[in-house]
Amino acid sequence: MKKTGLLISFTIISITIGLAQPEKIPIAIQKNDIETHVRFLASDELRGRDTGSPELEIAARYIAEVFRSSGLKPAAGAAGFFQPVSLVSEKPPASASFFVMDEKLEIGKDLLVLSGDSVLIEAPIVYANYAQPEDLEALDVKGKIVVAKAGTPGITNPQSYFFSSKDKVAHVAAKGGLALVELYHSSQMPWSLLVRYLNTEQLVLSEAAEGKAKLPLIWVNNDKGKWLAILKDQDGENATLQIAEKERKTIPAKNVVAMVEGTSRKLKNEFVILSAHYDHVGVGSSSDSQDTIYNGARDNAVGTAALLEAARYFGKNPPKRSVLFLAVTAEEKGMLGSRWYADHPLIPLDQMVFNLNTDGAGYNDTTKVTVIGLERTTAEPSLLAASQEAGLAIIPDPEPEQNLYDRSDNASFAAKGIPAVDFAPGFTAFDQDIMKYYHQAADEAETLNFDYIERFVEAYIMAAQKVANMPNRPFWKPGDKYEREGKELYGQ
Ligand SMILES: [Zn+2]
Numbered sequence: 001m002k003k004t005g006l007l008i009s010f011t012i013i014s015i016t017i018g019l020a021q022p023e024k025i026p027i028a029i030q031k032n033d034i035e036t037h038v039r040f041l042a043s044d045e046l047r048g049r050d051t052g053s054p055e056l057e058i059a060a061r062y063i064a065e066v067f068r069s070s071g072l073k074p075a076a077g078a079a080g081f082f083q084p085v086s087l088v089s090e091k092p093p094a095s096a097s098f099f100v101m102d103e104k105l106e107i108g109k110d111l112l113v114l115s116g117d118s119v120l121i122e123a124p125i126v127y128a129n130y131a132q133p134e135d136l137e138a139l140d141v142k143g144k145i146v147v148a149k150a151g152t153p154g155i156t157n158p159q160s161y162f163f164s165s166k167d168k169v170a171h172v173a174a175k176g177g178l179a180l181v182e183l184y185h186s187s188q189m190p191w192s193l194l195v196r197y198l199n200t201e202q203l204v205l206s207e208a209a210e211g212k213a214k215l216p217l218i219w220v221n222n223d224k225g226k227w228l229a230i231l232k233d234q235d236g237e238n239a240t241l242q243i244a245e246k247e248r249k250t251i252p253a254k255n256v257v258a259m260v261e262g263t264s265r266k267l268k269n270e271f272v273i274l275s276a277h278y279d280h281v282g283v284g285s286s287s288d289s290q291d292t293i294y295n296g297a298r299d300n301a302v303g304t305a306a307l308l309e310a311a312r313y314f315g316k317n318p319p320k321r322s323v324l325f326l327a328v329t330a331e332e333k334g335m336l337g338s339r340w341y342a343d344h345p346l347i348p349l350d351q352m353v354f355n356l357n358t359d360g361a362g363y364n365d366t367t368k369v370t371v372i373g374l375e376r377t378t379a380e381p382s383l384l385a386a387s388q389e390a391g392l393a394i395i396p397d398p399e400p401e402q403n404l405y406d407r408s409d410n411a412s413f414a415a416k417g418i419p420a421v422d423f424a425p426g427f428t429a430f431d432q433d434i435m436k437y438y439h440q441a442a443d444e445a446e447t448l449n450f451d452y453i454e455r456f457v458e459a460y461i462m463a464a465q466k467v468a469n470m471p472n473r474p475f476w477k478p479g480d481k482y483e484r485e486g487k488e489l490y491g492q
Pocket residue numbers: 277299300331359360361
């Protein structure tokens with residue numbers, strides 16, 4: 001039902017905008033230059049641009065050289081075009097166990113360690129239902145191991161378990177608890193899949209690695225209800241929780257950052273951030289396919305090429321506001337490069353008035369661009385006008401239930417209050433045309449329609465130009481999820 005309604009409204013928007021005749025493109029973008037960027041970045045020699053790989057360092061160097069040759073300057077206060085990003089890879093603890101009576105739970109089998117390392121705790125168990133504030137209120141959890149059901153009553157979505165766990169850990173720690181053991185069950189993600197996903201090496205920001213050691217958070221397999229019964233029964237009895245120290249390794253990573261100063265004396269202290277992630281997922285291990293290199297042409301060599309051509313264009317044609325160019329690393333590892341930049345900005349964040357990110361899963365409609373978050377900010381008319389001038393219709397997020405807005409780097413800036421959108425090649429649904437390439441080895445430069453990519457890049461650059469020249473700075477539309485953060489950031 002939801003989908004039908006959306007499709008109808010898209011059709012109307014597309015028709016309305018699609019009627020406009022493509023105008024002469026006012027800027028000189030060369031298809032061949034775009035193709036060169038994409039073919040280089042998505043080449044087999046760059047081996048899928050995995051974070052931490054030497055090939056991603058080569059990509060960073062390429063981007064920096066395009067910035068330099070386009071006449072861009074390092075961001076004020078930065079020594080060069082590189083911003084080191086402090087990443088750490090963490091292996092799961094080599095051992096972790098939970099002894100209750102004569103039963104023993106072990107890591108990777110019936111137990112997962114979500115946080116905490118290097119602990120040995122012997123303490124009484126206290127059963128706390130869902131460990132929500134009202135559950136903990138009447139309980140004495142001080143010096144005890146709190147056992148609770150994962151998630152919140154009535155919610156079975158594992159993603160929401162992660163969010164509620166964070167709050168619960170904070171509540172338990174505030175009341176003096178020593179650890180939180182949650183009983184996991186979700187029909188949406190079976191335990192075996194969860195183990196495969198979580199009990200493996202992960203990249204995290206170094207600060208998160210330090211912060212993580214605070215209170216141990218353990219998930220226990222409760223698929224058959226066995227452990228809930230046992231642990232409830234052991235309320236008040238002693239248990240032992242042991243977690244070995246995690247093996248950590250520093251991972252080299254960098255964002256590539258540059259700026260162009262605006263021409264307006266009044267507006268040049270305001271910046272539009274143009275961003276694109278330049279990493280991808282590297283080389284696969286599957287032996288069933290000949291090609292194991294995930295080239296990431298669509299995701300996100302195309303977006304990076306758009307950023308590079310924007311650098312060339314604005315290097316010669318600066319707009320009224322200044323522009324910050326940000327090629328970010330480790331998006332595929334959880335938007336780590338953009339999160340790092342947002343936490344360690346080279347220019348104060350309250351001078352950033354908008355983030356025009358470009359990242360996409362691919363396209364299935366070469367008459368359109370898709371802007372995730374289109375309707376959320378007052379830059380909408382500028383974005384519409386830009387696409388129209390490039391001869392492309394524009395549609396908003398076709399699949400809001402996928403939560404795409406919060407799955408790319410624009411979310412790192414939105415979370416700080418900066419109005420942000422993701423400007424993506426035209427896709428109308430996650431259909432076969434998208435999935436055939438999305439995070440597949442088949443996502444190669446040879447499979448791209450460069451006539452369309454050229455038009456897409458033009459639309460992106462014109463969108464950036466129009467936003468950078470808006471008489472009033474853009475902001476969130478009233479009632480947006482990030483409006484409050486925006487007001488805080490800009491002191492409104
Ligand atoms: Zn991407």
